[in-house]
Amino acid sequence: MTTTEPKIGQHLEPDAGKSSDVVEMAWDPITRIVGSLGIYANVNFKSKTVEQCHSTSSIFRGYSIFMKGKDPRDAHFITSRICGICGDNHATCSVYAQNMAYGVAPPHLGEWIVNLGEAAEYMFDHNIFQENLVGVDYCERMVKETNPGVLELANRTEAPHAGDHGYKTIGDIMRSLNPLEGDFYREALHVSRYTREMFCLMEGRHVHPSTLYPGGVGTVATIQLFTDYLTRLMRYIEFMKKVVPLHDDLFDFFYEALPGYEHVGERRVLLGCWGSLQDPAICDFDYKTMDAWGKRMFVTPGIVVDGKLVTNNLVDINLGLRILLGSSFYDDWAGGGHEKFVDKDPLGNPIDVRHPWNQHTIPKPQKRDFAGAYSWTMSPRWFDGTDHLALDTGGGPLARLWSTALSGLVNTDYVQATGQSVKIQLPRTALKPATEYEWKIPRWSNALERNRARTYFQAYAAALALHFCEKAMAEVRAGRTETWTPFKVPSDAISCGFTEAVRGVLSHHMVIRDGKIANYHPYPPTPWNGSVRDSYGTPGPYEDAVQNTPIFEENPPERFKGIDIMRAVRSFDPCLPCGVHMFVGNGREKTHLHSPTLAVKPY
Structure with missing residues (x-):
């Protein structure tokens, strides 16, 4: 570099x-x-x-290649190392796939602990990205260098929610985001410390969990453990009562200051969400009941096309997955005499040769050519029966909130999906009263709305964590303190895990033969969002959002x-x-x- x-x-x-x-x-x-x-x-x-x-993408990783022949019980430890920031999401997804393969479900307490760990990861990661990385794009120093006229207007524009976040003008908000010197920037860095501590309380180590296993967790569950988590969570909830109105003021200002800014990063609404945060009351990780327990996730899976919900059935989502090569540095496996691992799913549905269960990774290094092959990233697509859709995740939160809102299935004391919005109830904290926020389905899938959704999803994750804490403490008080269920590894199995990494959709597909991994393919949000032009010439979401x-x-x-x-x-x-x-x-x-x-x- x-x-x-x-x-x-x-x-x-x-x-x-x-x-x-x-x-x-x-x-x-x-x-x-x-x-x-x-x-x-x-x-x-x-x-x-x-x-x-x-x-x-100039790096070839090869996890799908060196996973072959491994003991499937090691899959979550190995795939956690795919990423140094969301490794726990990979570990969790791998554990979900293993639970399906082994036919095991964790005790309720074990699943609540996993949910608390994942909620903490959402809070930690979205906070540090939104405030300390993407926030810099909207800080005073950046705006002064690129749009001095906008900064001048910001300094004259009063912030509508100044009473909630403490900054009188939009210019003051921008100054608070200046790297290293801005007070909000520094406050967010502090928040990232105790949200990481929250994760470690649940799963031992961040970012590669040490107490997460198939069948549950090795965490010793006590009331004190959850109290330690809860004290940090309430500090975070108070922080969110500042963050949500602050970002609403900032992003709304850009629409007003720069008419037409809604087209920056805009693309057709083609959103995918695989769902996350299981309800142990119904989730048994059986593929045959995946539609039912998928719809009980606290983040509802779904595919949204042109603002309409196409499906929230995880079985349908799985069946539609296709891995196209297009402009990537690989040889095709379809029609080349390569083995097809899976013909039918456990429900008898046919599985396409381009499905992750049947994928072969055959690298073909070559010089980058924008008229031919130019990236190590393949082109995941979702086939709706007619078209191969280049879904994006909206950075994760936009797709998650959109799918959850339209499905209207989530209803707890703290979050409710209404069919057109998601309502978030944050209780009274040390210095601020109880507050309700409502994320409403926006008019656009664009840069500003992806960022706005990230802020609202932080509040959503915090509200759900309150629900999970209450459920976990109820289990302990009732004497149900087991956190792990024994299992045996079958000789042969096929399985899949679906969840939401911080940045969006995450799936792990595994084939076991003779007790060893015969095929394994993890698909995080990066290859979806950063995919290249596919075999039909369709650009990937980054490409599509930047073009025009x-x-x-x-x-x-x-x-x-x-x-x-x-x-x-x-x-x-x-x-x-x-x-x-x-x-x-x-x-x-x-x-x-x-x-x-x-x-x-x-x-």
């Missing part, structure tokens, strides 16, 4: 003799643990739009930062981007000719 950034726009000097029409730009890497994300875009500075985008994004940045081309593009990409929470380098090119300039195609000439 280079430590110095080339001068932005240095190839667009006035002596070039003309203004540039279309410039090829690269932001690479936008990266974290899972893969190394790069965004390559053609920006038209005359029309102030992005005309084309390619999303790339309008440019509102006030800087001239020679000082262009690309903030609108970065806001679009980072709204998906692309695996906690911790390093972003922008490279304008120094090499190629694209200009329009009279033909509809783009000509490429050396600079």
Whole structure:
């Protein structure tokens, strides 16, 4: 990784003799643990739009290859290492798949503990990303560099909910988000400490759990344990009573200050959610009853197309999964004489050759070619019987809240899904009264609404954690303190686990033969959101969201930062981007000719 950034726009000097029409730009890497994300875009500075985008991943991991032959009981420990930030989500999903394969369900107390751990992970991860990473895109220093006119307006605009969060103007909110020096930025860092402690209370270690197993957990459950969790949770709930109104004010301001900003990062509503947080009263992890217990999850699974719920049946969701190769660095396994592991699911439904149960990973390294193969990321799609849909997760929370709201199945003392919204009840805390928030289905699937949903889902996870704490303490007080159920590994089995990683959909598909793993494929949100153009030429969600994004940045081309593009990409929470380098090119300039195609000439 280079430590110095080339001068932005240095190839667009006035002596070039003309203004540039279309410039090829690269932001690479936008990266974290899972893969190394790069965004390559053609920006038209005359029309102030992005005309084309390619999303790339330059790292091959190979977990699906080296899982073969392993003892299936090790699967959650191994797959936890897929990611260094949401490893517990992988461990949990793997345990779900193992529970199905072994025919075991944890005691109720064990499942409540798992739910409390996952809720803490949502609170921790969404907080640190929203406030300390994506929040920087909206801070005073960033807005001053890219949209000084917007900052000037922000300094004059009173915050509608100043009484709730304490910041008089929108400009004050932006200053509070300045990295390292902003008071809200620093407060959020502190919050990330005790939310991580909450997770460790439940599962021993973050981010690779040490007490999570198939059949339950090894956590010693006591009233004191849950009290320690609850004291931290109430501090977080009080924090959320500041965070929700603060972000509502900030994001609403951008709509008002920049008419048309709803189109930044906008794409067709194609959302996928696999559901999370099990109800142990009904969940037995049996595939044959998966539709029933899937609909009792506290985050309801669902596929939303053009704002309408297509299905919330986990069996249907599973049957529709397809892994297309398209523009990725792999050889095709379909029709190539490779073994088909699964013909039918346990209900007798036929399983497609491109389903994860039947996938073969055959890497084919090659030079990147945007006209051919250009990424290590495959193209997961959901087949609705007619089309292969390029679903996205909305960064996780947008799809989760949208699906839960439309399904209208969740109803506890603290959260209720109404069919068009999700209501969140936060009780009285030390300094603030009881408060109700309502996330309403938005008009757009865009950058600002992905970010807004992240804030509301933090409150949603906190409210659910209260419910889980009450259920867990009731089990202990009733003397039901067992947290683990014994099991035996079968000689042969097929299974799947579905949950929601922080960033969205997560599935693990496993085939066991002779007591060993014969095939194993984990699919986290990164390959869904960051997928490449598939076999039908359909771009992946990052690509689709960036293409046609309008440019509102006030800087001239020679000082262009690309903030609108970065806001679009980072709204998906692309695996906690911790390093972003922008490279304008120094090499190629694209200009329009009279033909509809783009000509490429050396600079």
